[in-house]
Amino acid sequence: MSTQAIPREPRQDRSRATRRRLLEAAVDCLASVGWAGTTVAVVAERAGVSRGAAQHHFRTREELVTAAVEYGSEVRMAQMRERLDALAGGRPSTLEVVELLGEMYSSPLFRAALHLWVAASSDEQLRALVLPLEARVGREAHRLTVEALGADESVAGVRETVQATLDLVRGLGLAGLLTDDSARRARLLRQWAATLDLALAAGG
Numbered sequence: 001m002s003t004q005a006i007p008r009e010p011r012q013d014r015s016r017a018t019r020r021r022l023l024e025a026a027v028d029c030l031a032s033v034g035w036a037g038t039t040v041a042v043v044a045e046r047a048g049v050s051r052g053a054a055q056h057h058f059r060t061r062e063e064l065v066t067a068a069v070e071y072g073s074e075v076r077m078a079q080m081r082e083r084l085d086a087l088a089g090g091r092p093s094t095l096e097v098v099e100l101l102g103e104m105y106s107s108p109l110f111r112a113a114l115h116l117w118v119a120a121s122s123d124e125q126l127r128a129l130v131l132p133l134e135a136r137v138g139r140e141a142h143r144l145t146v147e148a149l150g151a152d153e154s155v156a157g158v159r160e161t162v163q164a165t166l167d168l169v170r171g172l173g174l175a176g177l178l179t180d181d182s183a184r185r186a187r188l189l190r191q192w193a194a195t196l197d198l199a200l201a202a203g204g
Helices: 011-037 040-047 050-058 063-088 095-106 108-120 124-149 158-175 182-203
Strands: none
Touching: 011 040, 011 050, 011 063, 011 108, 040 063, 050 158, 063 095, 063 108, 063 124, 095 124, 095 158, 095 182, 108 124, 108 158, 108 182, 158 182
């Protein structure tokens, strides 16, 4: 009786799957145990791969963690696009946009990025990897926010108002790192949405 061989997953697909597991495990590590606890060995164990396999993809912890935060940032941006697309009734309200930003900047993905920022502030090699990444993420977050709000940045002060919105939600995300600040954050975001509506209407 003959047996039919089970087709093996192509090597390239296995490699991509391994890389993704490592990135997801690194984000999880950063968010839960911080930079000090996020080593290649710990991430490899969480991902269910050997340390050698992890180092095949990422030679150093800095490379692994920076790639993980870039991956996490791409996920955050994709989630924001999906949420905006899913909002019914055309353009979302200012409050919906501001609340969405608040969620994005209080997620485990953002918490992981915060830990990387703190580590990079005192590590020149790591900072050189993080700065260009955060510049790209910042530009994309700004672009999506402008698009979602329907803001006209040719009007004086509008660009700065949008940037102030992003600075606010980042700050609130940082404030929630140690304690559950969700009730205060919700009140501040509602007030800021009303202020933002007035600012954008005045600019229009």
